[in-house]
Amino acid sequence: MLKFIIRRVGAAIGILFGASLLLYVLVINSGDPLEDLRESNAENREYLIQQRIEFMNLDVPWYQRYWDWLAGVGKCFALQCDLGTNRSGVSVDSLLALAASSTLRLVLLATVLALIIGIAIGILTAIRQYSGLDYGVTFATFLFFSLPVFWAAVLLKEYMAIGYNDWLRDPDFTLGQILVIAAIAGFLMQVFLAGSLRRRILTFAVTAVFIGAALPTLLALGYFREPRLGYVGVALLTFAVALSATAMSVGLKTRKVLYPALITAALVSVLQIVLVNVFVYYMNWWIMAAGLALAFVIPWFIGHSMGGRYKGTAAGVSMTTGVVGAGLTVLDHFFRSWPGFLDLKPRPISTIGSQTPNFAGGFWETALDYGTQLILPTILLTVISLASYSRYTRASMLEVSRQDYIRTARSKGLPERTVIFRHAFRNALIPIATIAAFDFAALIGGAVITETVFGWKGMGELFITGLDQVDPAPVMAFFLVTGTAAILFNLLADIFYAILDPRIRV
Amino acid sequence: MNSKSSPDTGHERRGEPALGFTDLDVRFATEFGGVHAVKGLSLEVARGEVVALVGESGSGKSVTSTAAMGLLPENATVAGEARVGGIDVVGLDPEKVRRMRATKIAMIFQEPMTALNPVLSIERQMTEALELHDLAYGQDATARAVELLRLVGIPDPERRIKQYPHQFSGGQRQRIVIAMAISCEPEVIIADEPTTALDVTVQADILDLLRRLKDDLDVGILLITHNMGVVADLADRVAVMFRGRLVETGTVDDVLNRPEHPYTRKLLESVPKLSHVDLHEAYSDAPEDPFRDLVLEANNLVLEYEMRGKRFRAVEDVSFSVGRQEILGVVGESGSGKSTIAKAVLGLLPIASGTLAVRGRDLAKLRPREAKEVRRKIGVVFQDPAASLNPRFPIGDCIIEPMVIHKEGDRKSRMERAQELLDAVRLPRDVVNRYPHELSGGQRQRVSIARALTLQPELLIADEPTSALDVSVQAAVLEMIKELQAQYEFACLFVSHDLAVVDMLADHVVVMKDGHAVERGSTNYVLHHPQNDYTRRLLAAAPVPEPGEQRERREARRELLGQP
């Protein structure tokens, strides 16, 4: 196993080296770096040309320049990277540090979201092959496949940012709008839940009436400018999660699962009140991460110790309750900060940049600012890559479902849920791991365009300017980061692959 | 109802049978119209009884069993009754049928290699059924599973239960599948071709296991098979199916020894038989004539595979010779290296050492151009009729391909030759424009034979040419090879795992085991008076389609293996 990984890393470094050489040669030959100066009428033209030749080392042969660049990269192993200077003599290292963090944040978030949502949709459409839902999702995926990224980005900016900001100034729905929204929600819900015609009609009616009643209520309460859950809201919802998770897994009669879930819910309800000062005054990302970890560990412990023969299920249900409860508490605090945030930033969803310049706010406001800046590019990238993951998952699930061991599982009398998740899904994930790794590099391409449209000063900007000016150092810096990320992702996929498939592991 | 079942089958009936079908009728809707798979079938299986459901491809025997499990695909329409423990599962709430699986009715499948989930441990796969049906949990379930594995004969079950399917051999996997099937103490087990994918010695062990379990657990078994030897070995009663209908039922003795229906008779006639095997007496073979007209000769042949940089020796120090108009049978179990020899003769594998000569020319020392010349003299028929013809070539192009490769004749003379050959294999001439997928397995295999004979070869390599075919189709193909050999006078290297087929066809036999030739000589010597222990075990394990004789052979095998 270790040998396998070491061999892969070795091959990866070799490929990275080869690719860097190829790209370097292509970039320096892609045009004339002095073009703008040659055509300029500046008085000190000769001096400027001379200066640029010096900055870019144009007077030395290409292999020398590549070697210098490589030597600089080599210093990274001693933690003293030297990625060269751009044509104006600015060190690329400093440019990269700023750019890389925002780009990688965007790409990683989008990848993770796309994987989770895409795989979920893929499974659902595979189970309901050739249903209305399947056809609908298939059409949507093809639409997303065929969407020019930049074009969709402009549409998002127009409707989701500008439109929403305008609307939020004075939130209102006309009666017609409410009816249409309720009807659409009801329609989608019945497609999603499926069942007999009677059940579908019932689902539609219940959902439509609920939405139709909820929207005016929320408007009347001013919920869109001042949303809140409150202690009671969080507690009620957490208990509801505990009950429904139990009902869905083993049924409410199984006390050994129900009790730990209820205890977890009670714990969440108490802690959200006890810890309110921590949330309001002392919050930071470390506390957030630690809290999330505890939200997993404590319920697991409760479930495991009380569950008896159902300890696995009990731990799972309790963890779900704990994590959702903690999430609701955090959401509640975001809601509390929303009005204050709107005072600081009256048009919340912005279309330019990765953060609002000179933004002064507390933890919650800053987090909201990051979130609102990130939301549109993330939606865009997620939607685009989600399409392919859901198709792969669907195809892979259908392929696996034809295997003999699925028939064996069914002949043991296992319920469909177990057949799908324990037997089919794990096998279906194996090819998806590889595909996800390959798609990562493509997603970086998508990120370049997304950043351009949303005006982020990220890696895309570095690359585009560099290439436009036939300036290899920034382009190579971009490649170094994305190439390494792609290879790391591939490696991760290999490891994941080995974990999933015992035929590789043992 | 003129059923021949009689009360003397040895098992009293206790009310409701474990499994019963009444007028079962199954239809499928497919892309090319409807298929009527099962037409009004009635059959019963009592506890402690083995009923064999026999038939060839497309007879509907697997569909019948799948209907009892409630696992038919959605495009199936089912009518009639399929009762499991007295409850009719046709049209029953799927949730209720699901709870009956494993507890009332369980199933053993044909392919042990793919029947287990590769990513889950054996423990997980065995305990989940126990936990699901509320029989045992956690440690108890694992302990129960270990017991079951011990019962089916997996050595060291405490350790091995933690392992994954790929760490077990095919026979062991089938034992695990059987352990799963009996884990929830069902009333009836459906065994769908449980030994077809296994070697003959492993098959005998699995059949012994099933016989023991049925008596110990008092469980009924519906045995689905096409192998009459397996039927004779295990079944109490037999039901014969043909094209969705039951044509004959009765005790195993009646049906196999005194068949009434013409189809049953034809089927039994088609089964190649291996009789008069003497497992004990010493016997010496007449020597081969060294002055024969030799076509193929191997001396101290060694063949190696390369697997991920590691060399793996598949054939070690094997010698044999085939003369003109002779058939040499190469027999052995999977992994014995028998097909590797065929590959080497075909030039698909390099020769590591020793000599392999066709008409005196050593294949290892030939230059490419000469090798191509030698290959003109060799024809080949492979095992899988679905894969041995290029699906994008019309039949005519398939047959004339050797002529195209060796640039012989023009289009017109080639097509004439193709039609001659089609006549020789008794296929209508107009199939030249058909595509392989339109032909049945046996017909495709006949096209393969025609292709092999296109250039009038001196040597025919037949690598398990009939093992994927049904019995009656196999009989026709074997008959054809015999006839064509008389006509074209080629020498033949016939590789097979089926001793009876080799007995019927071959003049000389080589028995392979783990890459070594353990016994070699005339067919009469090797297959009827074997001297080598392994050959004896192999012969003892091969079942014959006659219940009385098979019982004797079973005893003889036990004696040979030193079992009580």
Added chain:
Amino acid sequence: MSIDKNMNTPGSGDVYSLAEAEDAALLAKDTQSLSQGQLVRRRFVAHKGAMISLGVLVFITLFAYTSVGFAGVPGWWGKSYLDAATTVDGGRPTLSLIPQWLGGSGIAWGDHPFGQENTGKDYFALVMRGTQKSIIIGVVVGIVATAIGAIIGAVAGYFRGWVDSILMRLTDLFIVIPLLVLAAVLGQMAGNLGGSIITLAVVLGLVTWTGLARLVRGEVLSLREREFVSAAQAMGAGSGRIIFKHLLPNTIGVIVVNATFAIASAILLESSLSFLGFGVQPPESSLGLLISQYQNAFTNRPWLFWWPGMIILAIALSVNFIGDGLRDAFDPRQSRKHKRGLFGLTKAKG
């Protein structure tokens, strides 16, 4: 127990073994026989989405090429994409599709159906010119990438060993460099070399073959273990014959399906490059370039933004749907007629 002694088998009454029954069936079959290609065609025609898409694609292509003309041949649309003119009515489009009896202004084409851009150039001509470019790019890239990918994949899969290693490392190289980056660098190079649209298309084809190469290699690796390949080798067929006669024709499904997806993604890639400024350069027109130039005009003159985007979407969507139809046609296991759900599938044999 029911026993049927007087059953009739198809063909004649005295046929009783399976072997005889099969031969009887072969003789009785009507002479109409379908090759795999015919079966595929039949299934494709039955795929509604793909057929509609094919119609849309043919319509767009004919419209784009006949309207403004190509290769010096004038089209039926009089205006050129290069001529500036005075802007009429703020450059608003004159196309109207709502009939008068529905309260619209009647179905009319007008002088500038898609409106005019800043300098008064006819936007319809510009968009049609751009559409032509997109279609050329898609087709050329599709051909180049498919040819390279299929051959490299087949060679790597057939020979295995060191040939495979070298070719696959080569494809890895292309996968590590994000496609858009490589395409942008090469696009810039092609642009500076004063290359035509064909040069750009060929260059894009040179970098987009990797996916197909991997797929074909995978297919070939499993195909070469099939016995008809062994049989051909045993007959003495050379590598060339085996690759081109036996292996590649049997991967035609994968190749054709992938070629359509390659066309769709090439069209999107070109528009992305032109959007970033590394593809088609003005005054030549391209759909991506048009969107890039007028993305800020969205609020005031949305038609400048909508038309090129909608046409890219329509082309890419219909090409993708055609690909989907082809996949269904080549892989009947997923055929819609069977109506088999994921969890209603059992192999019914015997």
